[in-house]
Amino acid sequence: MAIGAATGVAIAVWTQSSVVEAALFGFVGGVAALAPDLDVNGKLANKITVEKKWLVLFFAIAGLLLALYSYFMLFGIKQITGFLVSLGLLLLPKLFIKQRMMLFLTGVIVAYAGWYINEMWIVYIGLFILFASVVSHRTWTHSFVGVILFYFVAAEVAQKFPIEGLQAVLILGYVSHLVADMKMLPANKKGTKFFYPLWKKEF
Ligand SMILES: [Zn+2]
Numbered sequence: 001m002a003i004g005a006a007t008g009v010a011i012a013v014w015t016q017s018s019v020v021e022a023a024l025f026g027f028v029g030g031v032a033a034l035a036p037d038l039d040v041n042g043k044l045a046n047k048i049t050v051e052k053k054w055l056v057l058f059f060a061i062a063g064l065l066l067a068l069y070s071y072f073m074l075f076g077i078k079q080i081t082g083f084l085v086s087l088g089l090l091l092l093p094k095l096f097i098k099q100r101m102m103l104f105l106t107g108v109i110v111a112y113a114g115w116y117i118n119e120m121w122i123v124y125i126g127l128f129i130l131f132a133s134v135v136s137h138r139t140w141t142h143s144f145v146g147v148i149l150f151y152f153v154a155a156e157v158a159q160k161f162p163i164e165g166l167q168a169v170l171i172l173g174y175v176s177h178l179v180a181d182m183k184m185l186p187a188n189k190k191g192t193k194f195f196y197p198l199w200k201k202e203f
Pocket of ligand 1: 036037138142177181
């Protein structure tokens with residue numbers, strides 16, 4: 001995040017932006033630099049993800065309502081089936097819903113919300129979250145494929161907020177993460193597979 005923020009500020013200096021824009025670019029660059037790691041349960045992923053407990057609660061309420069309905073309205077085998085399903089709704093989500101699935105769901109909600117209010121840039125952000133939630137860590141989002149997909153996100157955002165340099169900050173903020181993940185830095189045991197899935201060499 002710090003490297004992305006520094007990238008944003010550097011672009012602000014380069015384009016001789018105002019102090020306000022420099023602060024904005026620092027923030028945007030920092031957030032963009034976290035985007036590649038949406039493919040793992042990390043800082044940004046946890047912040048934006050709908051919490052698992054709400055979905056568990058939703059299913060539990062549905063289970064309780066179904067139990068009441070079965071008790072009062074159903075008879076015989078249908079009633080027993082109703083009770084079994086409601087028991088499942090009460091117990092299973094807690095065991096089977098993973099935080100990763102919630103990130104996927106968050107992507108769906110964001111994309112749908114964007115589509116609903118007719119804001120394409122929000123749809124693109126939602127689709128990117130969706131994409132990152134289904135791929136393995138340090139693969140697609142950390143290669144040229146991720147950069148290209150994020151380029152489309154950045155283009156939509158820059159179209160909505162036409163600030164000079166904003167698109168560059170987004171893209172370079174993203175790329176700065178991939179550079180910071182490279183093997184040449186002593187803190188990294190693994191490198192960045194820039195050409196994944198074509199060439200799986202780590203750099
Ligand atoms: Zn990473």
